[in-house]
Amino acid sequence: MTRISVTPQLQRDLQRELTYDGLRAAEAKGNKGGRRPAVTAAKTDDVRIAYVEGRSIAALARDHNVSRGAIRTAVADLLPDHVTADEEGPAPELLVTVDMPGKVADFLRTAELDPVERAALDQGATIRRGQGYTLRVTAVPSVHRQFLARCQPLDGGHDLPTIPAQRKARREYENRVNTLTPEP
Structure with a gap:
């Protein structure tokens, strides 16, 4: 007589698969799982x-x-404290950290900024990169988009001369900001 040995792991896996097969079959029939409510x-x-x-x-x-x-x-x-998902309003934006090229940071430091933008820029961490630097700014995506809009003159126009290094730095920052969550 041949005896088949089943390892405990194989037995658990088989039991799990059979359980999931049963749950899927019940769901296909329209049965709902879980405990029945006490109040019918x-x-x-x-x-x-x-x-x-x-x-x-x-x-x-x-x-x-x-x-x-x-x-x-x-x-x-x-109940009075019940809040539906629709009443909660939009989810708050989460903070994201984006590395801002030093040329963009230098331009923004001289620009007129909102207090929120100024605080985010002032709290940024400076990271040395060869001869230049990068400013690591942590803020919500909307603040980064505002920064991007404010440094638009670096692309030229607005009676300012075009400086290729600044234009390149702005495009680099734009690419980083565009990888964040899409605009609302």
Whole structure:
């Protein structure tokens, strides 16, 4: 008689695959996984109406023989501190760090800037690069776009002479800013 030896790892992998196959089959049939709510669908409307009429969560829990948490789940969107995803507003921009060429930083230091822009520029870390330097600026992407708009004269025009090194530095910074999140 031949005996087949199954390692514990192989057994766990096989069990996991069979479990996932069962879950996918149930989902394909339209079954929803997870624990059933304590307040059934038939009782949910009654609970919600009673809550709107002024019944307390504790009283509703006693009446329906469920926990207060189950009642709170049934009336979650009616609670005063409930906030839907639409009401939250846009997500805040995250800080990003971009290396700004020294020629661009020098130009911006002489320009008129908003207080937020000035603070971001002043807090930048200077990194020596051969004969020049790079300013590592941490700010939200919108501030970097404002910097980019302010250093537009480096491309020439505006009655300023075109300096190829400054134009190149501005384009380099523009490329770095364009790799950030897309404009709103």
